[in-house]
Amino acid sequence: xxxxxxxxxxxxxxxxxxxxxxxxxxxxxxxxxxxxxxxxxxxxxxxxxxxxxxxxxxxxxxxxxxxxxxxxxxxxxxxxxxxxxxxxxxxxxxxxxxxxxxxxxxxxxxxxxx
Amino acid sequence: xxxxxxxxxxxxxxxxxxxxxxxxxxxxxxxxxxxxxxxxxxxxxxxxxxxxxxxxxxxxxxxxxxxxxxxxxxxxxxxxxxxxxxxxxxxxxxxxxxxxxxxxxxxxxxxxxx
Numbered sequence: 001x002x003x004x005x006x007x008x009x010x011x012x013x014x015x016x017x018x019x020x021x022x023x024x025x026x027x028x029x030x031x032x033x034x035x036x037x038x039x040x041x042x043x044x045x046x047x048x049x050x051x052x053x054x055x056x057x058x059x060x061x062x063x064x065x066x067x068x069x070x071x072x073x074x075x076x077x078x079x080x081x082x083x084x085x086x087x088x089x090x091x092x093x094x095x096x097x098x099x100x101x102x103x104x105x106x107x108x109x110x111x112x113x114x
Numbered sequence: 115x116x117x118x119x120x121x122x123x124x125x126x127x128x129x130x131x132x133x134x135x136x137x138x139x140x141x142x143x144x145x146x147x148x149x150x151x152x153x154x155x156x157x158x159x160x161x162x163x164x165x166x167x168x169x170x171x172x173x174x175x176x177x178x179x180x181x182x183x184x185x186x187x188x189x190x191x192x193x194x195x196x197x198x199x200x201x202x203x204x205x206x207x208x209x210x211x212x213x214x215x216x217x218x219x220x221x222x223x224x225x226x227x228x
Contacts, residue, residue: 004157042218042219042220042221043158043204043218045215045216048214055214056214091157091158093157093158098208098212098213098214099146099165099208099212099213100146100163100165100208100213102148102160102163103158103160103216104160105150105157105158105159106157107155107156107157108156108157
């Protein structure tokens with residue numbers, strides 16, 4: 001398996017523009033997680049899905065953020081409109097389950113909003 | 115509330131020297147405990163995990179960690195560090211009623227000098 005695949009690796013956009021980040025989890029993993037990493041706040045869980053259904057989105061910072069998982073092999077995280085404070089590295093991770101399974105992370109998308 | 119602390123922001127060791135990275139957690143019950151490593155520009159990779167059983171767990175890349183309930187600690191060790199071990203190391207705790215809340219520590223940056 002190629003692991004968790006995220007695209008793009010880098011994204012530079014202007015404030016106010018819409019940004020869409022993409023993730024392909026490992027086949028057979030029932031759980032998908034979106035994390036954001038910043039120097040100030042570290043790794044923060046934004047939302048996670050189980051069998052394509054959003055379970056907990058309490059970490060999504062604002063209504064400007066939305067996430068979807070239309071099928072087991074694809075998820076998107078959208079920011080509309082984007083703001084400079086959204087600049088961060090966004091990670092997607094997938095897992096066979098909760099608890100002791102551990103997560104497999106993608107390489108991340110580095111988002112810069114200017 | 116659950117929390118994870120990593121007292122050392124940055125550690126520098128000489129190649130071939132031993133390493134110990136500290137991690138303390140706060141949680142009422144026995145949590146799942148993890149150590150992840152993040153190389154520059156990459157996602158996080160699971161090194162090892164613990165929930166029950168032998169309190170000394172072995173992981174990949176020659177790492178091990180010891181769970182000490184009395185000290186609420188889960189320190190990571192390696193007997194002989196290689197230059198390729200230079201990276202950011204994250205301790206994490208899986209908690210919550212369904213263990214869906216994986217909380218990451220702030221990370222410890224490891225530098226290795228020849």
